[in-house]
Amino acid sequence: MKSINHMTQGELGAFIQSQLRKQGIEVILAGGAAVAIYSNNMYVSKDLDLINIYGVNRRKIRDAMTEIGFYEEGRYFKHPVSPFFVEFPPGPLAIGAEPVKQVVEKKFSTGILKIISPTDCVKDRLAAYYHWSDQQALLQATLVAQQHKINIDEIRRWSLAEGKLVEFESIKDKLTSFHA
Amino acid sequence: MLLPLLGTENSERVLIFLLTRNEGYAREIAQFFDTNLYAIQRQLDKLEAGGILVSRTVGRTRLYQFNPRYPFLNELKQLLEKALSFYPEEVRQNLIMNRRRPRKRDKPL
Numbered sequence: 001m002k003s004i005n006h007m008t009q010g011e012l013g014a015f016i017q018s019q020l021r022k023q024g025i026e027v028i029l030a031g032g033a034a035v036a037i038y039s040n041n042m043y044v045s046k047d048l049d050l051i052n053i054y055g056v057n058r059r060k061i062r063d064a065m066t067e068i069g070f071y072e073e074g075r076y077f078k079h080p081v082s083p084f085f086v087e088f089p090p091g092p093l094a095i096g097a098e099p100v101k102q103v104v105e106k107k108f109s110t111g112i113l114k115i116i117s118p119t120d121c122v123k124d125r126l127a128a129y130y131h132w133s134d135q136q137a138l139l140q141a142t143l144v145a146q147q148h149k150i151n152i153d154e155i156r157r158w159s160l161a162e163g164k165l166v167e168f169e170s171i172k173d174k175l176t177s178f179h180a
Numbered sequence: 181m182l183l184p185l186l187g188t189e190n191s192e193r194v195l196i197f198l199l200t201r202n203e204g205y206a207r208e209i210a211q212f213f214d215t216n217l218y219a220i221q222r223q224l225d226k227l228e229a230g231g232i233l234v235s236r237t238v239g240r241t242r243l244y245q246f247n248p249r250y251p252f253l254n255e256l257k258q259l260l261e262k263a264l265s266f267y268p269e270e271v272r273q274n275l276i277m278n279r280r281r282p283r284k285r286d287k288p289l
Contacts, residue, residue: 089231090230094251096249096251097251097253097254099251127249128249131248131249
């Protein structure tokens with residue numbers, strides 16, 4: 001097994017998830033790290049948001065993380081030899097008002113990584129764009145859409161449910177122009 | 181009203197304040213309810229860590245508001261609206277009827 005200091009973001013996420021799974025703790029990768037992985041690191045993020053989908057007690061997570069060499073600093077966990085820091089945002093795993101129904105499993109040499117799908121990753125970034133007009137978030141959504149086939153009909157349906165159809169229509173070309 | 185559910189009175193105060201004012205900072209919430217600043221700050225931190233609130237800084241002030249991406253936001257607001265309807269009329273009016281429109285710096289009262 002690779003040492004932690006040589007692990008990529010995906011490998012580290014898979015490693016942590018595998019270790020937590022042994023303790024019965026199920027977490028799903030989302031947020032900026034998912035963008036980094038799906039954009040092949042065209043977007044760089046040093047944090048790993050592992051969503052604590054079943055609301056496992058913080059102490060139990062801390063014990064499991066301590067076992068693999070991480071220490072707690074505020075709401076983050078850090079490792080002495082890794083540039084990445086890990087956060088466990090509380091669940092539910094949702095994009096906007098809707099629960100995430102499908103989770104992707106990616107196999108790494110360090111374990112299996114459970115991560116939101118590329119389509120949900122785009123929706124997650126668009127949520128930030130829709131609510132805060134965050135142009136960086138829109139760019140991140142575009143980067144993911146460039147690298148992966150996404151379900152644009154699903155994103156349209158979700159945007160409508162969020163009351164953001166006009167906003168979606170104004171940016172959808174940015175998400176689809178590469179695959180035309 | 182929601183103390184048995186939320187666990188602390190100050191948690192309800194924070195949520196009710198933000199429901200009616202849309203945004204707020206710790207000191208003004210504490211002053212409005214004439215309560216301890218640190219206790220309000222702690223609730224704001226807790227609610228932000230839980231994804232219910234988000235914050236941004238304006239100058240040296242940290243402003244809080246509901247997280248539009250919180251999946252239970254609509255349901256939470258409905259619950260808070262209901263709770264607010266049971267508040268004394270004076271408190272409700274003081275929460276709702278505050279000046280939000282701009283005022284020029286040198287304008288006389």
